[in-house]
Amino acid sequence: MRSFSSFNWVPDFARGYVKEFRVRWALEEAGLPYEELCISQDDKVTPAYLKKQPFAQVPCYEDGEVAMFESGAILLHIAEKSDVLMPRDAQGRARTMSWVFAALNSIEPAVSAVTHIDLFYKDEEWAKLRRPSAVEFLQHRLRQLAGWLGDRDFLEDRFTAGDLMMTTVLREVRQDDVMAQFPTLRAYRARCEARPAFQKAMHDHLSLFANADAAE
Amino acid sequence: MRSFSSFNWVPDFARGYVKEFRVRWALEEAGLPYEELCISQDDKVTPAYLKKQPFAQVPCYEDGEVAMFESGAILLHIAEKSDVLMPRDAQGRARTMSWVFAALNSIEPAVSAVTHIDLFYKDEEWAKLRRPSAVEFLQHRLRQLAGWLGDRDFLEDRFTAGDLMMTTVLREVRQDDVMAQFPTLRAYRARCEARPAFQKAMHDHLSLFANADAAE
DSSP: OOEEEEEEEOOGGGGGTTTHHHHHHHHHHHHOOOOEEEEOGGGGGHHHHHOOOSSSSSEEEEEOOEEHHHHEHHHHHHHHOOOOTSSSHHHHHHHHHHHIIIIIIIIIHHHHHHHHIIIIISSSHHHHHHHHHHHHHHHHHEEEEEHHHHOOOOSSSSSSSSHHHHHHHHHHHHHHHHHOOHHHHHHHHHHHHHHHHHHHHHHHHHHHHHHHHHHH | OOEEEESSSOOOOGTOOOOOOHHHHHHHHOOOOOOOEOOOOTTSHHHHHHHTTTTTTTEEEEEESSSOHHHHHHHHHHTTTTTTOOOHHHHHHHHHHHHHHIIIIIIHHHHHHHHHIIITTTTSSSHHHHHHHHHHHHEEEEEEEEHHHHOOOOSSSSSOOOHHHHHHHHHHHHHHHTTTHHHHHHHHHHHTTTSSSHHHOOOOOHEEEEHHHHHH
8 A cells, every 4th residue: 555654743844844745635636545644743753753754853754665764766657657747748748857856945945034933933033134135035936936837827838747846836925915925826826725635635734743733 | 969068177276176076077977978068268158158057057968858057957967867877766766866965064164164274264263263173074984984984995795986085075175184193095096096997087077177278
């Protein structure tokens, strides 16, 4: 059976943003059945878990064929099994891979620089001094992305795993005033979030923590 | 013919670190012939180039089959064509992909946080205040990576594209005092840098700029 790891509890600010969500959404898009391996924050640093995930993160993933980690890698592995996530031709595959990496490596670092400040370091002097230039770089990257999108519905001529990854990264832009400057990206994000597979995955993801809260 | 873009000139601090090097090294490992599309810093923002690379970066890549961008994606595309870079079995492929993403997404952000401060913001007040905690997080990640490596020669039981990517990321740790704390990683990096394909690619990469300097 196919399985991935998720946390049985995370603080409020992380709900809806844990990296396991990417894999969950992908499996819903692909229509592939799965089980969850729910772990605690203590479990993630055990020698047994570090063998599966050397950086004490979720998700790690296993199926009959492979045991692997890193949400981007798992997403591509799943995409290879589903036309919904990746076209079968070489060019369609290459474009899907390009956008998965672009989301993680050309957009996410710019997002994280601002979002980490706002979530974790808001009151620190360095964060106050640093924030304006970090926001400026984020705006630069979002402008480039919006420029690419133009009036396209998706990054290429159809939905792919690249859009899935990009949506999860754009969700991390929690600064509504920044997103408001990019109506193209806001509409794009909403378009991807409206997909039934996203809705189902988000419901299940959030249920994890609702159940944990209720059990307390 | 296979081709990738590179800059015809970069400042000293960037020589040996431009992301096109990853693709060049991969093609040398794979023994695949290629041409270079040398562009200037002005060329990268032209509409024609932004169609190939929406974020005004190098490398972009083309061959008979595909046109794509992002060094990580290009590396995986090339790896699919070469046993030297990726085993053919599902598990070997999955582990290679996991490590390419781990290098870029679990290690590189921690490296960049420190290296960007040291290269670009050294004299800014926020950078001085921020640096100690950024170094601490980098050490944490490097400790996890060294813990995984142990006495292995490579991240898995043989060299793969994951090692290639990880080496380029570890090269970005320019703080000798930090690397000195991790002899395992220093030896690993040196082992990968000693490969003939690395040496050839680095020689050619640096020659670009030596030629540009000579022409001035």
